[in-house]
Amino acid sequence: MDTLETRELRYFVAVAEELHFGRAAERLGMAQPPLSRAIQQLERRLGVRLLMRNRRGVALTGAGEMLLHEGRAALDATTAAARRTRRAGGADRPDGSRNRLVLAVKAGASHELLHKLLDAYAAEPGAAEVEVLPSGTCEQEGMLRDGRADVALMHAPFNSLAGFDSEELMTEGQIAVLPAGHPLAAQKTLSLSDVSDIPDLPLARWSRHGTYPPGPGPEIHDQTQLAQLIALGRTVAVFPDSARAWLWAEHAAVPLTDAPPVVTHIAWPAHSRSLALAGLIRTATRL
Amino acid sequence: MDTLETRELRYFVAVAEELHFGRAAERLGMAQPPLSRAIQQLERRLGVRLLMRNRRGVALTGAGEMLLHEGRAALDATTAAARRTRRAGGADRPDGSRNRLVLAVKAGASHELLHKLLDAYAAEPGAAEVEVLPSGTCEQEGMLRDGRADVALMHAPFNSLAGFDSEELMTEGQIAVLPAGHPLAAQKTLSLSDVSDIPDLPLARWSRHGTYPPGPGPEIHDQTQLAQLIALGRTVAVFPDSARAWLWAEHAAVPLTDAPPVVTHIAWPAHSRSLALAGLIRTATRL
DNA sequence: GCTCTGTCATACCCGGTGGGTATCACCGGG
DNA sequence: CCCGGTGATACCCACCGGGTATGACAGAGC
Known part of the structure; x- marks a missing residue:
């Protein structure tokens, strides 16, 4: 009577994201009329208007936004x-x-820590097999939420730990990574404002969920690509200390005085109840 | 192809909880055969055995336990x-x-804090209407999870904050509540061990999700009932300091030296995005 | 003002499947 | 040995989720 079916949720989320019945239907691999009907039924069953149908497309009501998020x-x-x-x-x-x-790790980050963790855990008696799943920038949250991963290494303040349990593993400062020959590379330290407006070196912009923050710098989604652009003197980037591990000869690293420290956590869904997971967490906190 | 329907989850959870197809079917308001078939289809679609059917009842496999929790x-x-x-x-x-x-509060707890919070929030411009939902012992978590409540006052270490965002509001010590005439009531302070084995006063046991911890004391689920039993000299109980507010003349309160402090938090689902909620939280943290 | 286009809604039909009843197969206990 | 109680199977039906064809309507263009 009042229990939503996942099919209905899938349908509604598709429509709410596309704001267009036709495209949503196509994405769902079905025809448009049954989709329209399904949404109408959903609205009737919930007793709530979810969409404002203006003849040109569709808009979400307040309730619709709620159902989009919660759905x-x-x-x-x-x-x-x-x-x-x-x-x-x-x-x-x-x-x-x-x-x-399944352990989600931002691709290329925390190499050393990850190595130590995997080795230490593998040495534990009764250790489970750990599959390392490389994830895109800030994608770990979604992976934990939809079950692609069981546990993740996250980096505050970039990742949000909201909704997960976590333990702090490591804190490190941040460095600016510059082309080796650049004048600023000779400095002992720099501040964020120093690197954010170097006239000839725009700050690189990382992709977050496929979108990029505005700015003049190049759009980056691959660490190697970024390393190359820096080496070519085209851009500058800010990284945690541990990034020194993969710097090239053409790179220079300068500590940042006022960048927020990066805290690496191990995080997992709050309701998890798994012996293997508990063992991995215990190992991690003991490192 | 691989997306679970909530109907299937409902069915499986019922069977997994009852460990009996007949009773589960009855609880679901349907006949047993279609339920059997639905579970079989579910197992086939997941490609996983969920239940061990021994002719006398049913047992969960490891995968079954997983699906019970996650489901x-x-x-x-x-x-x-x-x-x-x-x-x-x-x-x-x-x-x-x-x-x-909807604000879930353990019935009878945090009266004063709650009053201040509601008054302060009501005075805010653009404040939403706040419905106070009294909840049983430690039931707030479930209420946040299934949407009966939007936000809750929780008391660590009794409530688990796992999976929620929260802000700390207040810390208080704990007291032993004794019959006024009892010898120990004359003490300035007591320790937990003092009250846990008073020969003539067994410690009261509160219900948690309908079950009671083992012990000799009376089973309690209502504060008034407990107050009466204490007044009658039948039991003793441990409460946060703020419980002094509702003590009777026949009660005596003695501070406990080694009881863990009770920290009252305001907590909400981590993914919430509501202006009204944000306002309430802001008000609460400013108290 | 007309059409034309793009939108979502309606009308109608069909097949799959979820649910019911009757029954079977099996095992443990008297 | 039979009986009671379990889950599984067989079969049937009705409902409804999905498809196609079409309608209603608003805005853009000429």
Whole structure:
């Protein structure tokens, strides 16, 4: 009577994101009329207007925005349930490989810490197999939410820890990474304002969920690409201290005095109850 | 193909909780055979055994336990989406009452703080209407999760803040509440061990999700009932300092030296994005 | 003012499937 | 040995989710 089906949520989220029944239907792999009807039924069952149909496209009501947000969370939770169940069951059958943990890590970050963690955990008795899942910038949250990952290394203040349990692992300062020959590379320290308006070196912009902050700098989504652009003297970037590990000869690193410290956490969905996960967390906090 | 329907989750959770197809079907208001079939389809679609059918009842596999936990979370998120959408939409229509917030509070706790909070918030410009929802012992978590409430006052270490965002509001010590005439009532302070084994006064046991911790004391789920039992000299209980507000003449309060402090938080689902909620939180932290 | 275009809604039909009833297969206990 | 209670199977029906064709309507252009 009043329990939403995930199908309805999927439909509504598609329409709410596209703000267009036709495109939403196409994305869902169905025809437009049944989609229209489904949304109408949904509105009737909820007793609430979700969409304002102005003859030119569609707009969300307040209730619609609410359902978009909450519905996304619910869909994530549902697909997480399916994924984690599959993984838990798949591990049931083969020989002895009891459990498997999927650890999401921002690609290229925390190399050293990650190495130590994996080695230390592998040495634990009864350790589960850990699959390392490289993730895009700030994508770890979504991966934990929809079950692609069980646990993640996150970097405050870039990642939001909201809604997860976490333990602090490491704090480090930040450095500016400049072309080796640049005048500022000779400085002992720099401030954020120093690097944010170097006339010939616009600050690189990282992609977040596919979009880029505004600015003059080049759009970056790959660390190697960025390293090359810096080496070529085209841009400058700000990184945690540990980024020194992968710097090239053509790079120079200068500590930033006023950049917020980067805190690496290990984070996991708050409701997790898994022995393997507990072991990994224990190992991590003991490093 | 691989997306779980909430109907399937509901069915599975019912079976997993009852460990009995017949009873689960009854609870779901349907016949047993279609339920059996639905679970089989679910297992086939997930490619995972969820239940071990021993001719006498049913047991969960590892994957089944996983789906029970994750499925409950997903179902909570889904019903939360429906409830919050209904509320957001219902508030759209009537006159000016823009938003409404539901605040879950453990019945009878934090009277004074709650009063101050509500008064202060009501005085804010553009304040939403706040509905106070009394909740049972430690029930606030569930209420936030399934959308019965938007925000809650919680008391660490009794409530778990896992999975929520929260702000600390108040810290207080704990007191032992004894019958006024009892010898120990004359003491200036007591320790936990003092009150946990008073020969003639067993410690009262509060219900948590309908179950009681083991022990000799009476089972309590109502504060008035407990107050009466203490006044009658039948039991002793431990409370936060602020409980002094409702003590009777027949009660005596003695500070506990080694009881963990009780920290009152205001907590809300981590993904909430509501102006009204933000205002309430801001008001609360400024108290 | 007309059409034309792009939008969402309506009308109608069909097949899949969720649900019901009746029954079977199995096992443990008297 | 049979009986009670379990979950599984067989079969049927009705509902509804989805498709196609079409309508209603508003805005843009001439």
